[in-house]
Amino acid sequence: MSTVxxxxxxQIAKLSSKAVxxxxxxxxxxxxxxxxxxxxxxxxxxxxxxxxxxxxGIALNLEEDEVGCVILGxxxxxxxxxxxxxxxxLLSVPVGKALLGRTVDALGNPVDGKxxxxxxxxxPVEKIAPGIIVRKSVSQPLFTGIMAxxxxxxxxxxxxxxxxxxxxxxxxxITIDTIINQAKINKVGxxxxxxxxxxxxxxxxxxxxxNSNIVRTLSALEAAGALEFTVIVAAPAxxxxxxxxxxxxxxxxxxxxxxxxxxxxxxxxxxLSKHAVAYRQISLxxxxxxxxxxxxxxxxxxxxxxxxxxxxxxxxxxLTALPIIETLAGDVSAYIPTNVISITDGQIxxxxxxxxxxxxxxxxxxxxxxxxxxxxxxxxxxxxxxxxKGELAQFRELAAFxxxxxxxxxxxxxxxxxxxxxxxxxxQPAFAPQPIELQVSVLFAMQxxxxxxxxxxxxxxxxxxxxxxxxxxxxALLTEIRTKAALDKDLEAKLQAACEEWKSSYSA
Amino acid sequence: MSKQAKIAQQFAxxxxxxxxxxxxxxxxxxxxxxxxxxxxRPANPVMVLRAYHRLVATELAKSVAVVEHAGVVDDALxxxxxxxxxxxxxxxxxxxxxxxxxxxxxxxVRVGDDVYESSVAGQLSALASAx
Numbered sequence: 344m345s346t347v348x349x350x351x352x353x354q355i356a357k358l359s360s361k362a363v364x365x366x367x368x369x370x371x372x373x374x375x376x377x378x379x380x381x382x383x384x385x386x387x388x389x390x391x392x393x394x395x396x397x398x399x400g401i402a403l404n405l406e407e408d409e410v411g412c413v414i415l416g417x418x419x420x421x422x423x424x425x426x427x428x429x430x431x432x433l434l435s436v437p438v439g440k441a442l443l444g445r446t447v448d449a450l451g452n453p454v455d456g457k458x459x460x461x462x463x464x465x466x467p468v469e470k471i472a473p474g475i476i477v478r479k480s481v482s483q484p485l486f487t488g489i490m491a492x493x494x495x496x497x498x499x500x501x502x503x504x505x506x507x508x509x510x511x512x513x514x515x516x517i518t519i520d521t522i523i524n525q526a527k528i529n530k531v532g533x534x535x536x537x538x539x540x541x542x543x544x545x546x547x548x549x550x551x552x553x554n555s556n557i558v559r560t561l562s563a564l565e566a567a568g569a570l571e572f573t574v575i576v577a578a579p580a581x582x583x584x585x586x587x588x589x590x591x592x593x594x595x596x597x598x599x600x601x602x603x604x605x606x607x608x609x610x611x612x613x614x615l616s617k618h619a620v621a622y623r624q625i626s627l628x629x630x631x632x633x634x635x636x637x638x639x640x641x642x643x644x645x646x647x648x649x650x651x652x653x654x655x656x657x658x659x660x661x662l663t664a665l666p667i668i669e670t671l672a673g674d675v676s677a678y679i680p681t682n683v684i685s686i687t688d689g690q691i692x693x694x695x696x697x698x699x700x701x702x703x704x705x706x707x708x709x710x711x712x713x714x715x716x717x718x719x720x721x722x723x724x725x726x727x728x729x730x731x732k733g734e735l736a737q738f739r740e741l742a743a744f745x746x747x748x749x750x751x752x753x754x755x756x757x758x759x760x761x762x763x764x765x766x767x768x769x770x771q772p773a774f775a776p777q778p779i780e781l782q783v784s785v786l787f788a789m790q791x792x793x794x795x796x797x798x799x800x801x802x803x804x805x806x807x808x809x810x811x812x813x814x815x816x817x818x819a820l821l822t823e824i825r826t827k828a829a830l831d832k833d834l835e836a837k838l839q840a841a842c843e844e845w846k847s848s849y850s851a
Numbered sequence: 852m853s854k855q856a857k858i859a860q861q862f863a864x865x866x867x868x869x870x871x872x873x874x875x876x877x878x879x880x881x882x883x884x885x886x887x888x889x890x891x892r893p894a895n896p897v898m899v900l901r902a903y904h905r906l907v908a909t910e911l912a913k914s915v916a917v918v919e920h921a922g923v924v925d926d927a928l929x930x931x932x933x934x935x936x937x938x939x940x941x942x943x944x945x946x947x948x949x950x951x952x953x954x955x956x957x958x959x960v961r962v963g964d965d966v967y968e969s970s971v972a973g974q975l976s977a978l979a980s981a982x
Binding site (some may be wrong): 361362363364366368373381382383384385397407408428847 | 860864905907909929958960961963964965966968969973975980
């Protein structure tokens, strides 16, 4: 017996005395969160390097005689000559369901004061996007709960839909509404115990935002009960540019875990304009050659490699991306907006004028598009809302023309009235997403002319009354629409009867 | 990097290439390079010579195994380390001992950028960062 123990002890002694090889370098300069390092001859591109005092860095510039690293963490203790070692690892973040309901920083460290994360797995922050073979076309809808979007600019699971507009036009609100709607759908789906139900988990990545805004978003999600299905990745304005640059990729890694494990996820990048600015800052400090608007040459690749990671995988799950871009004075032809427009599968354009006119969400129907189209819509929505976009476009054209003359023929007047009512019907308060079955019912009523006798300025009240009537008294009908997802003769008759019933009870 | 620094760096690199013979820095050639620089002074001699010094020092460090030790290390052990490193890197590597009490026990061998850590202090710091 003692010989066996001696053997084990010898083995331990051998292991513990084994030399560990490290590749090292020394800091030559540190400035603005970037260090230039001598040595590190074995370092790989994007490899994590260890600085003294538990700060880590990422090797981004491998030059002939020096290595440029961005430093993540506290740089105040670093000085010239400090030793830096390679780790042989790529930057990874914790992933999994343990992150739901939590707020983490760009490195996956919890920042919400709720204790350590119980994550079992780690995913690399930078990963090559899924290839052609493993992808599947987008055909399943992802309901935002916003009637104007779900009926005219539908979003599918695995799609990349850009939300673009000036500051203060409601871009973030649309994404929060979408996250809240996913939570609502998840709760209904989980309660129904339907084996085919696929919940959608959300990831909200805040880049370069004010901490107060992040807290507001967090509170809105918490108040709506959506936080339990959401992960927040925060790289606020006070964070160093390296963290702001990394945060979207960390969020994508967290989302990829859901996608790879057969689940569906939604990721919001709020916003990529600030992300591009953070990357420009790093690139200029690293002395990379600058191009248009001082952005580096690879600013397109910065966003394309990020957004390409959103996909619907064959036999697995999906990752839907909603990137946000902030424009200046409505200029969609600026450098970063045009880049991201060309990468995504469509855009929702929000107009300041519409917002100021009280049309909220201020979606510009003419400039907004979803390249996936009706493939990401349920049949019921197609049946009741298929012609809406055309009708609204006609309305806008006629409305502009009608300003010049007072005498209008009956047909034009009817089209103008109808358009005005549709615009009113699409008005929706913030943080109040509507379930798809309710949207179908209201649009059905519009299509059948139930709102025609109502004055345009009273359409919003009438729609609210109708929604309340359906939710309180026609719950079974709504459930039937939701489960069938298409309007057959029987359902149409029931909807017609329900609308008649509402009409008789409603007094404007 | 300014344009001047870039030019100085490029020139220093050319001088360094001239200083290498048979894959190692040659003292004779370094002497020749220094004589040339003195005779034909470049635009920024200090900048050029500093960059040249750094390149030569980096290259020389690859041929020396600096053995830091807390206890006693005899010449036989240094010779064994030198032979082992020469075999590993495929070039002659000389070993030189350097006492370092902060290691507590064990050795730390440095060849160029590579560090082979088998000291108690190194293991303790690895343990501290792992906890």
